Amino acid sequence: MKYFLPAAMIMAVSALVSSALAEEISSTGAGRERVVIFPTGVFPDDVDNVQAAIDELGGKGANAVLVLKARNETGIATDFNFGTDPDPARRGSVFLHDDHSGAIEFRGEHTDHGQTTIIGGNIPLHMVRRDKLTVRNIHFRRAFRNAIRVQATTGLVIEDNMFVDTEGLVDDLFPITVVISVAGQTVASPDDITGDVVIRRNVIDNANALFSDGISLFFTNARTLVIDNYVSGVNVGLRYDVYRGPIVIRGNDLMGEVAGPDFFGAGIEIGCGIGDAARASIRNNYIAVEDRDTVGFAVGISVFGGDVAGWSSEVPDAQCPFRHSSIIGNEIAVANGFDAIEFYTFAASKGRVVDNIIAHNSFRGTALNGIILENFDFLGTSPEVETSGNRIINNDLGELLVDEAHVFLGESTDSNLAVVEEGDIVTDLGTNNRVIRR
Numbered sequence: 001m002k003y004f005l006p007a008a009m010i011m012a013v014s015a016l017v018s019s020a021l022a023e024e025i026s027s028t029g030a031g032r033e034r035v036v037i038f039p040t041g042v043f044p045d046d047v048d049n050v051q052a053a054i055d056e057l058g059g060k061g062a063n064a065v066l067v068l069k070a071r072n073e074t075g076i077a078t079d080f081n082f083g084t085d086p087d088p089a090r091r092g093s094v095f096l097h098d099d100h101s102g103a104i105e106f107r108g109e110h111t112d113h114g115q116t117t118i119i120g121g122n123i124p125l126h127m128v129r130r131d132k133l134t135v136r137n138i139h140f141r142r143a144f145r146n147a148i149r150v151q152a153t154t155g156l157v158i159e160d161n162m163f164v165d166t167e168g169l170v171d172d173l174f175p176i177t178v179v180i181s182v183a184g185q186t187v188a189s190p191d192d193i194t195g196d197v198v199i200r201r202n203v204i205d206n207a208n209a210l211f212s213d214g215i216s217l218f219f220t221n222a223r224t225l226v227i228d229n230y231v232s233g234v235n236v237g238l239r240y241d242v243y244r245g246p247i248v249i250r251g252n253d254l255m256g257e258v259a260g261p262d263f264f265g266a267g268i269e270i271g272c273g274i275g276d277a278a279r280a281s282i283r284n285n286y287i288a289v290e291d292r293d294t295v296g297f298a299v300g301i302s303v304f305g306g307d308v309a310g311w312s313s314e315v316p317d318a319q320c321p322f323r324h325s326s327i328i329g330n331e332i333a334v335a336n337g338f339d340a341i342e343f344y345t346f347a348a349s350k351g352r353v354v355d356n357i358i359a360h361n362s363f364r365g366t367a368l369n370g371i372i373l374e375n376f377d378f379l380g381t382s383p384e385v386e387t388s389g390n391r392i393i394n395n396d397l398g399e400l401l402v403d404e405a406h407v408f409l410g411e412s413t414d415s416n417l418a419v420v421e422e423g424d425i426v427t428d429l430g431t432n433n434r435v436i437r438r
Contacts, residue, residue, distance in 0.1 A: 032103075033057065033064040038073045043081040043120070047092030050080070058100025065105045068138065070114040077114035082121030084142055088169065091122035091144055096129055103132035103155075108139070115139050115162075122169070123149045130154050130192070135161060145169055149181045155195035156182065156222075161202045168209025177209040179234070184219035187242050187274075193220040199229060206233035211263075213239050214254070220245060227251050235263065237287070240270045240280070241304075242320075249282045256289040258296035265289050265296060267332070271304025272320040280325040290335040300332040300340045300363075305387070306351025321352035330361045337367035340400060344376040345385040345412060351375075355389040364399040371395065373430075374410030385412050387430075392418040394438075409433050 035053050040046055050066070057064045072078040083091040096104065106125065108116025117139040118124050123146045127133050132155040139162045140147040147163045150156055158180060168175025180199065184192030197220065204214040214231035216239040217224065224240075224247040231237040237254030240247055249268065258265040267287030270280055282301065291298035305322040322343070332340050340363050345351030353373065363370055371392055375385050387410070397406040398421065406424040409416060413430030420426055422437050 033062050034067065035064055036067045036069060038069045038071070039078040039080040039116075040072060041078040041081050043083040043090070044092050046080040047082050047094060047121070050094050054094060054096060054100065054104065057104070058096065058102060061101040063103045065107055068106060068108050068116045068118075070109050070111055070116045075113075079117040079119040079141075082118055082124050082143075084120035088122055088144075091120060093121055093123045093126050096125075096127040096131075096133070098129050100129050101131060103134075105134035105136065106138060107134075108137040108161075110137055117141055118143070120144070121147075123147075125149070126151075128152050130194075132156070132195070134158075137161065139164070141165060142167060143179075145177055146181045147179050149178075149183075150193070151183060151185060152192045153182075153195065153197075156193075156197045157200075158202060159198065159200040163202065163204045164206060166204075166207045166209075166212075168207075168212070175209040176211045177207045178213040178216045179204050179207055180215045181213075182215075182217045182220065184221075187219050189219070190221040190244055193217075193222050195222055197222040197224040199224075199226045201228045202230070204229070204231040204234065211235060213237075215239070217247075218242050224248070225250075229253070231255060233257075235265045236269050237267045238269070240268075242272045242274065243278055244273070244275045245277050247280050249280065249285060251284050253286045253288075255287075256298070258289075258291040258293070258298050263296040264299070264302075265291065266299045266302045268300075269302045269304075271302075271322060272306070273322060274320060279323065282325070282327045282330065284329045286331045286333075288333040288335075289337060291337065292335075297338040298334060298336060298367075299338050299342055300334050301327060301330070301342070302339075303341075303343045303353065304351070305343065305345040305353035306385070321354060323352065323354045323356065325356045327356070327358045328360055332361060332363050334363075334365040334367045334400070337365060339369045339372050340365075340367050341371045342369070343371075343373045343387065343390070345374075345387050352386040353390065354386055357391045357393065358395065359391070359393040360395065362396040362399075366401045368403045369408045370397045370400050370402055370406040370424075372405075372408040372410070373413050373416065374408065375412035387413045388415045390416045392416070392420070394419055397421065397424050407435075 122144040128151045134157040168177040212234040214234045221244040228251045230253045232255040254267040256265040289298045405427040409428045
């Protein structure tokens with residue numbers, strides 16, 4: 001049951017941070033403290049107040065829930081103002097750093113009188129320490145670069161939040177924004193992102209940058225769930241790369257679009273799994289991608305077997321296959337698309353795409369190819385790749401208009417299975433592949 005401390009006690013606690021910060025602290029069980037912070041609508045006061053509470057709690061190693069209120073102390077709906085000025089010096093960020101310890105939950109509220117909102121900020125929430133973090137029920141509006149950036153954690157929950165009009169820094173040569181960024185320092189530091197990572201029931205709408213991702217996970221060693229999110233107005237809905245743990249991607253609406261000539265857009269891009277635990281389950285998502293001007297590369301699901309960027313070179317004998325994974329029951333819509341689902345191996349890194357299943361997906365729209373397995377040898381190296389043991393079964397490709405093929409098996413493919421409809425167009429340039437028409 002909620003209770004309020006006497007006014008004198010509240011004033012004493014507030015003095016620890018600033019006169020504008022009103023808090024109540026009570027036990028929430030399991031050794032957690034509860035701190036309530038009211039918005040002022042003034043920058044940098046709102047940033048300073050939240051940071052002061054974090055520093056106070058982190059300095060003593062407290063596990064805590066920070067309740068960010070939707071209304072100010074007088075009951076008026078007010079945003080937390082983290083700065084919206086184009087000058088980076090006039091933007092704020094709450095920083096959870098190595099000097100802090102203790103699990104922290106940022107919890108907003110949604111009432112008939114408003115929702116907790118953080119407006120602006122240059123990476124409003126930024127975590128670089130190895131502890132647990134939860135961000136729940138907060139509306140982030142006009143954040144710069146990232147709304148949430150996590151570079152180290154032993155457990156992460158981001159759920160029931162809304163992210164609207166995230167922006168790339170205007171002083172960047174190429175404005176880039178990643179709305180939710182979860183990324184360790186490098187591939188050689190696998191203990192930065194560990195435990196369970198849950199990204200669930202968030203809404204991401206519109207990123208104002210030339211290059212934009214809705215959700216991006218890099219250099220992780222965690223069990224990851226990305227479920228029931230809605231992402232639109234970005235180039236890539238979900239990007240997952242250089243990972244050591246399993247991921248489940250389920251029940252999301254992921255929309256991508258091509259930003260300009262020769263640019264790339266996708267609902268999902270995934271690749272470079274390291275170790276036996278690295279695998280993906282992509283099920284029951286709605287994926288839509290559009291190239292409005294037919295000048296770029298719009299792909300529904302893009303899978304890479306191999307390390308195109310050379311990240312795994314930091315880890316001796318690291319392999320980057322895409323294997324033992326499933327893409328099942330998704331609805332994929334492409335407009336002027338390149339490929340609806342593509343599996344590419346990279347010869348430069350001895351890429352492998354093996355023992356995956358692509359089944360019971362439905363497709364519609366227009367694309368060059370529906371499902372393609374192919375080697376991508378842009379460096380002209382010898383094709384030391386493997387694309388084998390993959391099963392393409394009972395996909396509904398009848399409403400997809402293709403320029404080349406509904407199923408395309410390239411020269412590097414060997415011993416794959418495709419079960420297709422009688423009217424599907426199949427191109428098989430590989431070896432020992434089986435094509436069965438129903």
